[in-house]
Structure formats: C-alpha cells, structure tokens
Amino acid sequence: MAADEKKKELLERLRNAVIQYDEDAAKEASQEVLDVGMNANDAIFNGLVSGMEEVGRLFEAQEYFVPELLMCADALYAGLDILKPHVEQLDLGVKGSVVIGTVEGDVHDIGKNIVKMMFDVAGFNVYDLGRDVPLDKFVEEQVRTDSDLVCLSAMMTTTMTGMKKVIDNLRTKNPNVKIMIGGAPVSADIAEKWGADGYAKDANNALKDAINMISSLKKLKEEAEAKKRG
C-alpha cells in the first residue's frame, strides 16, 4: 500500500515537472524512481509522457507556446536521461527505427526535434540527420539503416519542394518505407499529392501525432503482455 502511494506520488511529480518545465524536479523524481526500485518504463510513460500530453493540450489551448514547449521538452529529457538506461527492452511487435531530418535549404529544426523526442521516448532507434540535410542523404541513410520510417521536415515554403524529391527517391529504392512530412507550409493535400503516408502541420500536430503513435504502440505492448500472461 505504502509502495503504491509512493509510486503514485512519483508519477505525479514527474508529470508536474514536465508541465511546469522544472528540470531539477524531473531529475530528482527520476532518481527516486530508481532508488525505490520502481519500473522505469512505467515512470516514463505514466509520468513524463503523461505530462507531455497535458503540455500538448495546453499548447492547443494557446496557454503554452513554443518556448514553453521547448522548456517542457528539456524537463522530459532531464528525466529520460536518468530513466532510459534502466528501461527493459521494449517488445512492441514493430520494428522501431526512424530516419529524421530537416531538408536542404532549411535550418529550422524545432519541430523536427519535438518529433524526435517522442521517438526517443518510445524507444525507437533514431537516426537524426540534423538540419539542412542534402536530399540524397535521406535515401542513403534509410538504405544504410533499413529504417521503416522516414520523417522529413521543412519550415518554409521555399524549402518544402525538396521533400517531393526525397519521397520519389525513397519510393524507388524502397516502396514499403513509411514517410511522414511536417512543417508549417505542409498540408494534407501536399502530403497526398506527393505520396507521403502522414503529415503534421505544426509542432502541436507533430506532438499529437507522435503521442497518438506512442499510445497505439503502448496498446500493442499491453496486448502482447496480456497474451503472454494469458
């Protein structure tokens, strides 16, 4: 009973540390999670990620803006850095490997980094190419790592047309690869026209999409565990 209460308290503290962008509090609570022998996975998903979900809601309600979002992400990473080495191998039933980057000509990477964070949280192998990435590099890296997801980001109208080229080249090399595009100028129309599998039009959408993805992965995992138990 006491252990349950302690667990509840720690999850609440992790969640609040993220919402209140308090890196120190996130570190302290994460260390305590390890000290009391609590499950690190549980702490990440039901503490840190749960906090980030609330941040997404606050962003959508326009109570939080990008600076707050970035500070919350810092708090999440502060906790994640401590907890992640103690996460058991996730058996998600899907291969979690993603190539991500901002296309050549564009030096904006905030949206890309927020999406990347969610992949980090989900335990994906993330191959982050950074920003201003030559278009061929995406294709090379996908082939090299055999990743099943490629995420392309562009912040400006003047750079997004490069994404079409990458999509075409990726499809030629590997018809099955999933491609997600994102950034302010991108629309559902463009994603469809260019043959992307998904799109996120801004940081908020990227965050929501990534969270949705993680939620479904969590569900898969729970089902897998239930099967194992059953």
Add this chain to the structure above:
Amino acid sequence: MSITTMTAKERILKLFAGEEVDRPPCFSGMGNVTTEGLKSLGYKFAASHLDAKMMAGAASTTYKLFGFECGVIPFDLCVEAEALGCDINVYAHSEDLLYPTIKTKLIHKEDEMEISIPSGFQDRGRIPLVCEAIGLMKKDIGGDVPIGTYVLGPFTLAGQIMELNDLLKLSFKKPEKVGKLLDLLADAIVTVAGQFEKAGADYITVREMGATSDVLSPRVFKNLIQPYIKKIVDKLTVPSVLHICGKTNDIVPFMIETGAKAISVDQKNDVAESRKKLGKDALIFGNYDPYNVLVAGTPEMVKETIKKCMDDGVSAVWPGCDIWPTVPAENIRTMMDEVKKYRR
C-alpha cells in the same frame, strides 16, 4: 489626371498616402522572382544573389513579363546576418532552387549575447550590392512600378544569429537579456534600411515572421518584440509594411500600433475579422497562399482565392510569403486579370 489612368507606382504610393485608388494594387514586399524570368535572361538562381546586375534584372522580369506591380530585391533573408558576421551558404553547387541560409551563428551560448555592431557595418556583406541593385532597377522600371525591398525584424534576425531554440527559451526565462539584443539589432536594421532608402527604395517591408502567434504568445510579442519593431518603423522615411505570417489575428492591433503604414498577413489570417477589428482605413495587405494557390493551384482556384482576398477587404492583393519561383505563367496572369477587373 483621371483616376483610371493611374500607373502602378502612382496607385501604390497613393494607397500608402491614404488617398483613394481605383482598385487594390497587386504587388508584394517580398521575393517574387520567377523561374520564367530567370530563364528569359539565362540566369541561375544561385548566381543572382551575388551580382547586382543579375539581381536587378531577374527581379524586374516579374513586372516585365506579367505586369506584377513592383520590383523587389533581394531574394534571400541573409543580408543583415551576413553583414553582422555570419557566413552564408548560397548552395552554388545545387541545380535545385535553394535560398541562401546562414552557415555559422554569431552567438553560440547565452553569455555571448552582448555583441556589438561591427564598424563600417553599412558597407559590409551584400548591403552595397543590394543598394546597387536597387539603383539599377529604379533606373530600369522605377518610373512604372515602385521599387521595394525588405529588412528582417529584430526577433527574426536574432533567430538567425543565435540558435532559435535558445532565443525562444530565453525570451521566456530572461526577457531583459533578449530585449537588449533586440534593441541593438533594431539599430543595425535601421542602418540597413537607411542605406536601402538612400539607394532609392520606395517602400520597405519589415519581415518579423519569427514572432508569429504559432510560436510566441501575443503577450510576449507585445511586451518583448513590438517596442523594437516600433523603433525601426519610427526611423523609416519611406512607407513601411510590417509582415508576420502564420497565426496573426490576435496580434493585428499590436502590428498596427507599431506605426507601420501597412500590415501584411498570410492565408492563416481571417482578413474579414481583421478588417472589422482595425477599421476601414487600416492598410491590410494579403493574403493568398503563394505556394498552394499560386504555384500548385489551378487558374480557377487562383481566381476564387484572389476574389475572396478582395471581398474580405485587403487593401492590396499581396502574397503571404515569397512567391516560389516555379509559379506557372498562366496563374500569375490569371491573378493580375482578376485584380484588374475587380470592382468593389
């Protein structure tokens, strides 16, 4: 002179002066060079950033080929940052249309934020080149259309010379420190704009897209950024346009308060609502989507969109951003026709 024989230049200068005009002009304060225009002169996009004659020549083709009612240079957003000491990349190797970007930042961490404006700033980087190009274009087409140019807003410039990530967080955690930097950058921008005015620019657009409500709260915009935009606008002697893209409906009153002669908004702004908020005399420029409509849309879609802009009450038909160069000739002509035949 009768009102129907106005040249584009007369129409636009009258509009800025608050006088009556026969119809909304169709022009821009941002880049509008086209692939067609570059092709007609045999110029490569990457080379046009580094040569005054090519820059002026390429920019004037949008008027010469399509009757677009202005000439605007430069094409990229790196002039100020480059003059402050950043290296830029013009992607000379690339066959694609790529706009120059900043290669190296000036400020790498918080304690490097106390910079100063380099001596001889007004002659650094491509400032003299852009001035020369303004002069060339003015001689060429300046009798028919107004010559426009642009500077960055202080916050957007700050986001170029330091990591945007850090700037955004610091504008929350240490606004006084960011304010100090913005104040200094406002001085630098005033210097650049002053040179452009001397070179013959008829109007100047201040591009502060980093301060959109997609990124920053209206409160931070009002408290931290607006005072420094106002500082710039106050010093300009030619008509000024303040451009912010993305979500802007909550900040249009603050944009007008800067004293800019006109404000420029993109397709995310509900112009009918902004018009209601700001009254009939405010100059609101906008707000068609320059890529999804003008480049990727059908002529029918262009027609509808342009008509809606005018029905919603824009004072000038004007794109939400730089026009992407591959714009089809038919679309740009359709736009011009739609504006010319429009009667309120």
